[in-house]
Amino acid sequence: MSVHTGREPGPRPSRLDPPTLPRRDFLGLAAVGSAAAALFFALLGMLRLPKAAVLPSPSRKFRVALPESLADGEAFIPPGRSVALFRHRGQVRAISTVCTHLGCIVKPDAGGFHCPCHGSRFDRAGEVQKGPAPAALPWLEVRDAGGGVYVVDAGKTVPPAPLEQA
Amino acid sequence: MSSSRPLVAAASTTALGRFLENLRRLPERFTASVSRGGAPTTDRTRSGFIFGNVFLHLHPVRVHRWSLRWSTTWGLGIASFSAFAVTLITGVLLMFYYKPYPDVAYQSIKDIHFVVPTGRFIRNIHRWAGNVMVICVLAHMARTFFTASYRPPREFNWVVGMGLLVITLGLAFTGYLLPWDQLAFWAITIGANIAQSPREVTDALGVTAWFDPGGLQKLLLLGSEEVGAEALIRFYLLHVMILPLALAALLAVHFWRVRKDGGLTRPEDADLRVGPGEGITPVFTDEPHKTYHLAAVVPGRSPAVGRGPERTLPSMPHLLYAELAVFMLTIFVCLALAITLDAPLKELANPAVPENPAKAPWYFLGLQELVSFSAFMGGIGIPAIVVLGLALIPYLDRERAGTGEWFGGPGGGRLVAFSAAFGLGAVLAVEAVAIGLGWIREWWPEAPQLLITVLNPGTLLTLLYALFSVAMVRRHDSTRAGALALFTCFLCGFIVLTVIGSYFRGPNWDFYWSPAMWPGH
Numbered sequence: 001m002s003v004h005t006g007r008e009p010g011p012r013p014s015r016l017d018p019p020t021l022p023r024r025d026f027l028g029l030a031a032v033g034s035a036a037a038a039l040f041f042a043l044l045g046m047l048r049l050p051k052a053a054v055l056p057s058p059s060r061k062f063r064v065a066l067p068e069s070l071a072d073g074e075a076f077i078p079p080g081r082s083v084a085l086f087r088h089r090g091q092v093r094a095i096s097t098v099c100t101h102l103g104c105i106v107k108p109d110a111g112g113f114h115c116p117c118h119g120s121r122f123d124r125a126g127e128v129q130k131g132p133a134p135a136a137l138p139w140l141e142v143r144d145a146g147g148g149v150y151v152v153d154a155g156k157t158v159p160p161a162p163l164e165q166a
Numbered sequence: 167m168s169s170s171r172p173l174v175a176a177a178s179t180t181a182l183g184r185f186l187e188n189l190r191r192l193p194e195r196f197t198a199s200v201s202r203g204g205a206p207t208t209d210r211t212r213s214g215f216i217f218g219n220v221f222l223h224l225h226p227v228r229v230h231r232w233s234l235r236w237s238t239t240w241g242l243g244i245a246s247f248s249a250f251a252v253t254l255i256t257g258v259l260l261m262f263y264y265k266p267y268p269d270v271a272y273q274s275i276k277d278i279h280f281v282v283p284t285g286r287f288i289r290n291i292h293r294w295a296g297n298v299m300v301i302c303v304l305a306h307m308a309r310t311f312f313t314a315s316y317r318p319p320r321e322f323n324w325v326v327g328m329g330l331l332v333i334t335l336g337l338a339f340t341g342y343l344l345p346w347d348q349l350a351f352w353a354i355t356i357g358a359n360i361a362q363s364p365r366e367v368t369d370a371l372g373v374t375a376w377f378d379p380g381g382l383q384k385l386l387l388l389g390s391e392e393v394g395a396e397a398l399i400r401f402y403l404l405h406v407m408i409l410p411l412a413l414a415a416l417l418a419v420h421f422w423r424v425r426k427d428g429g430l431t432r433p434e435d436a437d438l439r440v441g442p443g444e445g446i447t448p449v450f451t452d453e454p455h456k457t458y459h460l461a462a463v464v465p466g467r468s469p470a471v472g473r474g475p476e477r478t479l480p481s482m483p484h485l486l487y488a489e490l491a492v493f494m495l496t497i498f499v500c501l502a503l504a505i506t507l508d509a510p511l512k513e514l515a516n517p518a519v520p521e522n523p524a525k526a527p528w529y530f531l532g533l534q535e536l537v538s539f540s541a542f543m544g545g546i547g548i549p550a551i552v553v554l555g556l557a558l559i560p561y562l563d564r565e566r567a568g569t570g571e572w573f574g575g576p577g578g579g580r581l582v583a584f585s586a587a588f589g590l591g592a593v594l595a596v597e598a599v600a601i602g603l604g605w606i607r608e609w610w611p612e613a614p615q616l617l618i619t620v621l622n623p624g625t626l627l628t629l630l631y632a633l634f635s636v637a638m639v640r641r642h643d644s645t646r647a648g649a650l651a652l653f654t655c656f657l658c659g660f661i662v663l664t665v666i667g668s669y670f671r672g673p674n675w676d677f678y679w680s681p682a683m684w685p686g687h
């Protein structure tokens with residue numbers, strides 16, 4: 001098969017080479033492409049389902065009655081809430097007790113707050129002193145509802161108000 | 167078969183007679199129809215036993231004697247699969263009584279433990295088989311790495327294996343959340359907040375309001391802002407449906423590729439080293455010098471040319487019995503653990519009071535140690551780097567020396583020992599500094615968070631290991647040497663961090679030399 005055929009020089013096509021795309025394969029390609037696109041968008045649509053539109057979370061606003069005996073600077077934690085309330089010179093302040101690291105509940109102690117999970121420490125103003133917490137504990141909005149009852153909104157943060165050592 | 171029998175039935179002319187004869191021969195014909203080839207007593211029927219069975223036909227008909235040596239694999243892959251099979255069966259049994267709803271879930275686990283017949287035993291087996299599976303998968307990965315079995319053409323199967331490792335850990339994680347005890351609740355809380363921890367970076371950059379992948383991940387995981395019924399049902403769905411299905415699909419690919427990539431790895435000279443079998447006459451007395459290409463059908467030489475079958479044995483019984491032995495041994499270990507140790511169950515979940523210390527199961531305590539330096543780097547950044555780095559190894563190491571050998575490649579066992587010394591020294595030194603002197607936040611309280619995210623004991627250790635690996639690449643002039651160094655360091659780091667997290671961390675994640683020194687509560 002070494003006869004010169006007069007064609008242009010270069011390697012002759014082998015029967016093992018992939019064939020060039022004939023025109024009639026266009027329909028096949030279009031079919032595969034549209035099926036892939038349909039499946040892709042179906043997947044996107046299915047991924048939309050687990051992202052809930054209405055969150056079943058409880059209201060973050062709650063009323064709390066402070067005990068009369070609560071001393072200045074002593075922490076009061078309403079049952080079932082992750083918020084600590086303090087009296088400070090006649091005012092009442094609330095700070096979140098959810099650790100800014102990974103969401104464990106911090107415990108108030110003499111120097112401030114400590115987290116049992118990964119050892120973060122916060123001072124009495126909520127600032128990080130030690131450990132992996134990336135941010136200070138947020139202070140929350142408190143409204144005096146009268147009669148020793150206060151309304152805390154754990155969804156609204158207020159600028160930190162430093163507490164001097166009691 | 168029928169030709170050897172007297173033709174009694176044919177003599178029966180009535181339909182009823184033929185019917186009775188068919189009835190009489192029913193058991194024999196049924197047995198023959200089930201196993202089509204007959205008993206596996208000759209090489210031919212042994213082959214048929216394998217390829218005539220849908221469950222066995224992923225096996226080769228004959229298997230190389232190198233692959234049958236215990237030291238080739240230690241049976242770790244089959245052990246992982248066996249442990250998975252045990253968790254699958256016991257898991258389905260537990261689903262008879264388990265109810266995925268907060269508080270009710272805890273009560274149903276208590277019922278399984280105290281009331282359900284054999285419930286406690288089944289739950290124990292499920293728990294410990296899960297642990298055995300994690301250990302076997304990790305050991306299987308180490309075996310594959312140290313024998314350089316990830317090399318071409320097996321690169322992709324190594325990547326599939328990484329996927330299986332991640333799914334295995336995901337199954338373990340979602341599993342221990344289901345009892346809704348204290349461990350479960352705080353593990354979900356911590357896990358969901360790790361998913362949210364990209365906020366550590368987006369907050370530091372001030373872009374969380376527009377770009378919040380962390381918040382989206384947490385929302386998808388919990389289905390709520392808080393850990394509650396929505397979160398439990400999602401973890402349950404992941405544990406009993408999504409992850410097992412994904413695992414089964416990847417397992418099918420994994421097994422199929424083992425076969426298609428040419429079976430287990432063996433050294434180039436494996437034929438010489440196993441030698442001719444006893445009492446076997448060579449089939450090719452003079453080795454042919456021709457090689458035959460099956461052009462355009464399979465790449466490379468046709469496998470049997472020039473290599474006689476005397477180096478191989480029929481898979482039935484040699485391979486199948488070995489696999490059965492590993493399967494039985496795995497079940498034995500799970501049962502022995504289940505008889506001697508009860509699966510833990512803590513108090514009912516209390517969202518107001520975390521456990522102190524709140525510890526994950528042992529295989530996540532290394533991660534927990536890293537997370538105690540930085541949530542994002544420890545929980546997402548470093549694990550992602552490790553998984554990505556491991557997955558890339560076969561595409562970066564394109565050498566051939568040492569394939570199929572334990573600690574094969576330049577440097578060999580001595581390099582592994584040296585790397586182990588370095589790996590242990592580095593992790594102990596970094597931990598000693600972090601435990602003894604604290605870290606940036608204690609020295610400089612106003613330090614920007616981004617600095618700590620980028621530079622913490624975990625990232626420092628990762629960097630040390632990477633630099634050491636590069637040094638070994640240059641010293642031995644080999645990528646494989648660098649990979650050996652890096653993988654050995656990774657194993658040392660994983661083990662040391664896990665041990666520190668398990669034994670040396672007490673209340674408030676403080677360091678204690680022994681749990682006996684923890685302050686009383």
